[in-house]
Amino acid sequence: MIKSFVVVIIIIIFCIFLIYPNGFCTEGKQLFINKCAQCHNQSKEENQKTKLLSPAKYASIQWIRFFKRNKHKRYKDIGSLFTKEELALIINYLIDHAADSDLPIAAGIR
Amino acid sequence: MAKLYRASLFVIVILLIFSTTQNSFGEKLEINKILTDQKLINKKIDHILNKFNKKDYTVSGEEFLAIEKILNQQKKINSKIDIIRKNLNNNINQTPANDNYLYLTEEIEYFSKRLDKVERKSILDRIKLGGELRTRIDQYAYDQYAYKDNLGNNQEKDGHINELWSNRLRLNMRSDITQNLIFHGRLSYFKLAGDTNYSALLFDSNKPSIPDASGNIHVERAYVDYFLDTLPVSFTVGRIPTSEGPPSEFRENTTRKATWPKLFLDGENDGIILNIDTDNITGLNNSMFRVGYTKSYQNFENYKGIAIDDTRSIAFAYETEIPSLDDSILWASFCKIWKVRPLINVDPSTGFSVLSYPESTCDVDLYNIHLQLKNIINSGLDFFASFSYQKANQSDQGTILGMYNPEFGGIVPVAELGLFSDSLSGNLGENRYGHAVYAGIRYKIPIEVLNFPKIGFEYNYGSEHFLGAIMISGSGEIINKLGVNGSVFEIYYIQPIIKKHMFLRVGGVYFDYDYYNPYFIWGSQQGSNMTVKNSYLLMDIRF
Secondary structure, eight states: HHHHHHHHHHHHHHHHHHHSTSSSSOHHEEEEEEEIIIHHHOOOTOOOOOOOOOOOGOOOHHHHHHTTTHHHHHHHHOOTTHHHHHHHHHHHHHHHHSSTOOOOOOTTOO | OHHHHHHHHHHHHHHHHHHHHHOOOOHHHHHHHHHHHHHHHHHHHHHHHHHHSSSTTTOOOHHHHHHHHHHHHHHHHHHHHHHHHHHHHHHHHOHHHHHHHHHHHHHHHHHHHHHHHHHHHHHHOOSEEEEEEEEEEEEEEEEEEEEETTSEEEEEEEEEEEEEEEEEEEEEEEEEEEETTTEEEEEEEEEEESOOOOOOOTTTTGGGGGGGTTTEEEEEEEEEEOOEEESSEEEEEEEEOOOOOOOOOHHHOOOOOOOOOOTTTTTEEEEEEEEEEHHHOOTTTTTTTEEEEEEEEGGGGGGGGGOOOOOOEEEEEEEEETOTTTTTTTEEEEEEEEEEEEEEOOGGSSEEEEEESSSSEEEEEEEEEEEEEOSGSHHHHHEEEEEEEEEEOOOSOOOOEEEEEETTTTTOOOEEEETTTTTTTTTTTOOOEEEEEEEEEEEEEOOGGGOEEEEEEEEEEOTTOOOOOBBBSSSSSSSSGGOOEEEEEEEEEEEETTTTEEEEEEEEEEEEEEEEEEETSOOOEEEEOOOEEEEEEEEEEEO
C-alpha cells in the first residue's frame, strides 16, 4: 500500500517535470554575472573605477524604483546592451536577492 | 517725440545691463558697442532738442534728414536688442545645462522629503526586525496507538484528532553592531489555539516543536558572529542557530536557516562555534570548517548533592559548495557527546515515578553526511539526501522507576531504564548503534500564473536504536518525523500567494512506526505496528 503510494507520488512529480521541462532557469543570475559585472567588476584589483555591485546594495523596492526612474541612464545608457527580456530577468534577479530578501542564516555567514 | 526717445533709451539701457550680467565675453563686446552707438545718438538727439526749444524755429531739410538717420540707427539697435533677447530666452529654455539644473532641483526636493524619514528611522532602528506568522490546521488519525496504562502495561488503540489549530509567531532580529560584530536573535511563540490539555516532556532540543500551553514567548536564538579582521575566521557565541537546518528550507520555502543539517542535530543549543572560511585555501565556494562546543545540560544543583553529570559535546564539520553547482551543499561532520543526561522525571499520568537515576546515560558518537542540490541543470528540481550513524556507549546503570503498590502500602521499584534497554529485558548496559536516512525532492512548477508553485516529496527512516527522538527534535512540528524509529513519507504542495510574503502549504504525512517508545530513548524498544496519518494546511506570512 505504502510502496504503491510512494511510486505514484514519484511518478506524478516526474510527469510534471516532463510536462514542464527546463522550468526554472538562472538566466538572470548569469546575465548579471556575465554582463553587469563587465563594468561593475567584482574584483577590486581589476577595476577600481566602477563600484562593486551586489544585489544586496538596495532593497527590492529600491531596485524597482531605480529601473522605473531609469537612473542607470544618468551614468550609462544600457538600453542598447540588453534586450527588454534580458533586463527583466536581471531586475528579477536583483529583486530576488535584494537586501530585504530572505537571507541565509548559519554560524559564520554574514 | 522727445519722451518717446527717452523712454526707449531707458528700456534699452536696462536690457543691456541685464544682458551684460548673463552673457559671455563675446556678447559683452557686442553690448558695449551698442551702448557706444546709443551715446552718440543721445548727443545728436540732445542737440536737436535744444534747437527745437527755441521760439519760432522751423525744421530745415538737412535737420529732417538727420532726424530720419537717427531713427534708422535706433531701429538697427532695436533689432540687435531683439536678437539678444531671443538668445537669452533660448539659453533659459533649451540648453543642456539648464535641463540638468531643473532635473536636479526636482530630484533634490524628492530626495529631501524621503531622506528625512529614512534618516530618522535609521537613527532610531538599531535592530532590524523581521517576522514570520504561521497559522496551521492539522488532522491526525492514529492506528494502533501504543501507550502505557496506569499499571504500566502496553496498550494499543485507534484514535484521531479531527481539527487541531495552532499559531506560531517568530520575531527575527539582526543588528550590525559593527562591520565585524553581528547580533542575531529570534523570539518565538507557538501555541495551540485556545486552552488545551496538551503536555509533553520538554528539552532544549524539542522546544521549537512543543506548543507552549500559556503562549509564552521564549528566546530561540540569541548569538553574535564576531569576524576577525586579519584572518578568515569568526566565532559564533550564544544560543546558536542549530534548529531547522538544511534541507528544511525546501519544505519551508525559504533560505537556509541554521548551521547543522537537520539529520545531524536539530534543536536549540547554547555554545560556541569557531568558523574557518576556507574559500581561499581550497578554492571552493562557500567552504567552511567549523568546530562547535555546546553544553546541553548543566547541573546547577550539584552543590546540593544532586549528582548528574553535565552534558558536553564537541562537533567538527566541513561544508562546501560543489563546483559548478550553484547553491549546493556537501557536508560531512562528526560529533562527540559526553554524558547524556539520564531520565529524571516521567509523566505522572502514567502512574510511575522516578526513584533514582545515574549520573549519566551514555556517551554518543554521531556521524553525518549531507548532500543538497538546488535547481539541478536549471530544471527547477531540487534534491537532498542525508545519512546519519550513531554509536552510544552506555553505563550499566539506569533510572529506577517506581509505582505505588497497595499491598506494600508505598512506592516500590518496578524497572530500571537505560538507553534503549531495561532491567526487565536484561539488556541494560548494552551499546546501541543506530542509523537514519532522509531524502527528498522538490520541483518548482513553471506556471507563472500560479506564481511558480512547488511540489515536494520526502522520505525518512530511523533504525531501531536511532536517537532521533531527542537529538533531532527541533522540527517545529508536533510529531517529529525524524525522531521516528520507522519510516515516514511526506508529500506537500506550496502555493505562493504574494511573492516572498504569503504562502499556503498543504501536505500529508504518513508515519509508519517499527518501534515506539513513550519514554523517548529510555527503556527497551517495543515493536510497534502504529501508524499515524497527518494532513495539514498552513499559511505562512513573512515580513
